[in-house]
Amino acid sequence: MYKLIDGINTSKIILKECEDYLKISNKKLNLSVIQIGGDIASTLYVNRKKKLCEKLNIDFSFYKFDENANEIEIIDLIDKLNNDKNVTGIFLEMPIPKNFDKEKITSKISVYKDLDGISEVSIGRLVRNMDCLYPCTAYGVIELLNKMEIELSGKHCVILNRSDVIGKPLSHLLLRNDATVTICHSKTKNLKEITNMADILIVAVNSKLFIDKTFVREGVILIDCGIHVVDDERRIVGDVNFDDVKEKCSYITPVPGGVGAMTTAMLIKNLIKASEMYG
């Protein structure tokens, strides 16, 4: 019988801890969010962050650029926010339109305020086990595993994703916890042979219901980072075919209510850490 890994409840616990910390420390934090272009999902996430900040009494600043904006203006804003002592953390909403130089823009965010751990200095520090802010989704996965008291040392973790914000940072967070790590992607051959070796399988393939029971061995811990809206926007599913695979799992994340529910909580946790990094 599988156990559900409950992202909603876990994120509530984390947010409660954050709320208590903010009350006791009497810190006034500021979250500055930048959006370029008008991606609908991204707009939804901005609003969610805004509401959460109101609830937690965190100052929220929002900067929106249209997709024809001048890149220099955006970089100037980041410079200004980096140097503004009232700004605790900066979050750049993804995706950003393709006509912008994502690498150049994200590189400008100060390592002390880089709430999604996206600059090369943040990820370099993560790789070297130095203090830094972790990308929220990768951090959320680790936090879910920790809160369920799932031992990572010696476990074979297979990650189906090699992006800068999920697969790569997650591989280093897992290595740091003494896990054996395999990174697979679209060019991987014999994928099933590899996924069937996993003690923990983490899936972010952006393909709905991709993982069924033939991909996993009995007792696997299955983490689904996918999110897809289906049935005329009435239902949300993940990259994992939950009903098909669940009975083979020891633990499994639902979608919705799994990893996706963790990201804003991890963002607030990063915001508090950013306030401590500054001293």
Added chain:
Amino acid sequence: MYKLIDGINTSKIILKECEDYLKISNKKLNLSVIQIGGDIASTLYVNRKKKLCEKLNIDFSFYKFDENANEIEIIDLIDKLNNDKNVTGIFLEMPIPKNFDKEKITSKISVYKDLDGISEVSIGRLVRNMDCLYPCTAYGVIELLNKMEIELSGKHCVILNRSDVIGKPLSHLLLRNDATVTICHSKTKNLKEITNMADILIVAVNSKLFIDKTFVREGVILIDCGIHVVDDERRIVGDVNFDDVKEKCSYITPVPGGVGAMTTAMLIKNLIKASEMYG
């Protein structure tokens, strides 16, 4: 019948290319090497670099600190070298004595002069596929595979090492070439099961003759980064038991004459790249 991966000949070819480039471009480069303490192997490597620089008409500067030196002096020197336009690249000899803050010292080396790709900015840029200098040993492994025209895309590469200068950077260089990558280490369980899946097995376990034929499948490409002096210093062996395993391999590196022979060549290649990064 296995093929030998010849590090000596490959490094000669690379050094010849470097020599030709330096003659044609008429560039005068400077390699600045820093050594802290008097590690014997490290002193040997310093001398090897010095000789190579003389041969290639590269200016060589050497800075030696004893193991009781003041850390601030070393950092001041790095600052000075970073800002000196006549200095093309900086190489800090490893190991450095344990009483020094390795993280702090290596972090100071400018990303433009970081010849062993060891600062967090260098490794962060490597992870994000941005332009940077790669750690010499990891770079040497990739270069050997490339020169042998071994296809990496879709290959399952298993790395037995998770250090900042071999396992971690190598995993990202391999991912960038569309390989599937597994990182194993001392805490890995079922090691043989995993190594037996490898199309390419890269070994840096610092344990002499550790890998025998039971670790690999027929046709494996086997890369040995180990180096051990045995038989009263009369013989050098690697982490791989070459004679036991060779007949199962399609390609295999000898020790000596494999990966170890590549590192100084990669250092010179990095020095030239550093001169180009500056413009």
